[in-house]
Amino acid sequence: MKHIKFAFNIFNNKLFTNFVLMIQYSAALCICFIMISQYNAANEKAQVFKGLSDIDGGIFSSDYFEFTGNHVLDEIEGNYDVISASLFLFDIDILAFDNEFFSYFHPNINQGKWLSEVEKSADYLPAVLTRSVFGLGLNDIIEVSSRFDYNKSVKIKIVGIQSTNLSIDLNVGGTGITSSDIVQSDSKPRLIVDREAAIYHIGSDYEKITMSSLILTNDQETISNLRNFGYFRSFNEIYESGIEDRNSRVLFFLPFVILLLAVSISGLIGCTTLAAIRNMKKFATLMMIGFGKSDIAKIMVFYLMIISIYSSLLAIIIYFLLINSNIPLLHSSSMLIKMNSFVMPLIFLLTVIFTVFIPLNILKKQQLIEIIRREFY
Amino acid sequence: MIKITNLTKTYYSDNKKGFKALNSVDIEIHSGEMLAITGVSGSGKSTLLHILACLDKAYEGSVTLDNKELSKLSDFKLAAIRNNDVSIVLQDFMLIDDYSVFDNVMFPLLLHKMNRKERNKRVYEALEQVDMVANIKQSANTLSGGEKQRVAIARAIVTKPRYLFADEPTGSLDTKNTEAVMQILEKLNETGITVVIVSHEKDVADRCKRKIEMLDGRIIN
C-alpha cells in the first residue's frame, strides 16, 4: 500500500505528461488488440477447413442462380459426389451436409448436441444453430415452408447451438467460410442439418445440386471442368487462402503496432527515467528514514503499473467503441476477452521490464550519501 | 554505545590521489550522552555524522553501533537501522514538500507493523514534543524554517530511536528558533536519547555536556 501511495504521488505530480503518455500507450495497445483479434477471427475461420484440407474435393459455386440440370454438369455427373445443399429461405438459411462430411466437420457446441448425437425424428428436422442471437434458443421449433412448394411446411427443431458463429457458407464464392459477424445485425439465422434428414423432411429439392455445393471428387479432369463452368476451390486451397488472409491481416497491422509500441515505450522510458531523476530528492529522503532501494524500485514499478492500467482501461474502451462503430475493417474483431487475457499481461510485463530497466539502473548506481550531499548541501 | 576506532574516510574524485576527509578518528559515544562536534567548515564533521547515521558505509577502520560493525552490514540492514535505531536531522530539513506535516512525520512508521490508530497516536505524540500539533494538516512547503526543523525532528523521533544525529540543525534558523530547537533536543536527551549535534556555532556547542573539535579530518580536542 505504501508504495502505491508514493507511486500515485509521482503520477499526480506530472499529470499532463502522464496523460499524453497514456494516450500514446493506449493507442498502441488498442491497435494491438485489433491485430490480435483479427488474427484470431481469421485463424478460426481457416481452422474450420484445416480438418478438410486432406479430402479430395472442394466448394463449387455456379455463376448462375438456377443451373440444375445444366449439360456441362450432366456430362461429368457420376465423377463427383455432392455432399451438401443449401436452402435460402426468406427467414432462414438451411445448410445440409452428408453424414460423411460430418466426420470431418464438427464444430464446437455450446448448448445442446451436435447432429451426429441426435436421434432421427419423424416429427421434426434436427438442426444446429450457428449462433445464438436471433431470438432463437435451444429446443425451439420453427416452421418453414420450402421455397419450391409453399404449401408444404416443415418443422425444424434446434438441437444445438455452436459456440463460435463460424459456418461453412456455401453462398460465398470468396473464401467459402464466413463469420456471421460480417453481417452481424441483419443476417438471418443459419441452421446446419443432416442432408438425409433434410431430404426426408423437406423433400427432393435437397437431392439436387444447388447454387453452391460441397463436392467430393479425386478426378482432376472433373475438377478442371468444374473450374471452367463455375467457381471451384479445393478444401486445401480454401484452408491456405484462409491462412494467407490471416497472415496478411497481421502483416497489415504489425507495422502500426510496432511503431506505436516503440513510440509509446520510448516515451514511457523517457518519462520514468525523468521521474526517477526528478524525484531523487524525495527518494533520498525516504531512504534516509529507512526505506530501502527495493522500496524505491517498487514505487517506480507501481508508478508504471498505474500508467499501464489506466492506459489499458482506456484502450479497452476505445477498442469497444471502434468495433461497434461500423468500420468494415474491424467487423470481425470481437473476440477480445479470450485472446487478450493471455496477450495483455504479456505486453504489460514486457513494457514494465523494458521501461523500468533504465531508471532502476540509474537508481542502483546512485549512492544514497551522494544524493544527499548533492541535493541537500 | 558507539565506538569509533581508527576511522578514515577517503574521497576519490577526479582521479586524484584521494582526499582524507577523516583521518584516524577515535571516539567513544556513550548511551544517553549529548555530544557536540565542532570545527571549521570542511573539517569532516558531516562526513563523520553520515557514517554514524548509517548513510555511508564506505570507510576504513571500525565503527560499531551497539557492537555491530556498520561497514559489514547490508544496505537492507542499514536501512532497517535508520528506520529503527538512528535518526538524522539536517540543516536543509529534508521534508517532502507536497505532503502535509502529518504525512511527513508518519512516513517512517509506514515501515512498521502497526494499525492506523496506533500510528496516528505516535505521530501526534511526536508533534506534541516539538509543539507542532496545531500545524498537523498544513502542507510542508508552507512552513517557516523553524517550523520545518521542528517537523523534521518530530519525524526523526517518531520511531523512538536511541540515537539522534543533527547536522547543523540550527544553521538556517534565527536565534529565537535556534533556542526552541535546542530546547527540544535537550529535552529529548533527558528522555534518554543519545544526541550528537554537529555545529560550528559556539552557543549551540556550549549547551552540550561534551564537546569534540575537529580540524582537517582529525580530532583536535
Ligand SMILES: Nc1ncnc2c1ncn2[C@@H]1O[C@H](COP(=O)(O)OP(=O)(O)O)[C@@H](O)[C@H]1O
Ligand atoms: N563527495 C565528495 N567528494 C570529494 N570531496 C568531498 C566530498 N564530500 C565532502 N568532501 C570534502 O571532504 C571535506 C569534509 O567535508 P564535510 O564532512 O562536509 O565537512 P564539514 O561538514 O565539516 O564542513 C571537505 O573538504 C569536502 O570538500
Ligand SMILES: [Mg+2]
Ligand atoms: Mg557539514
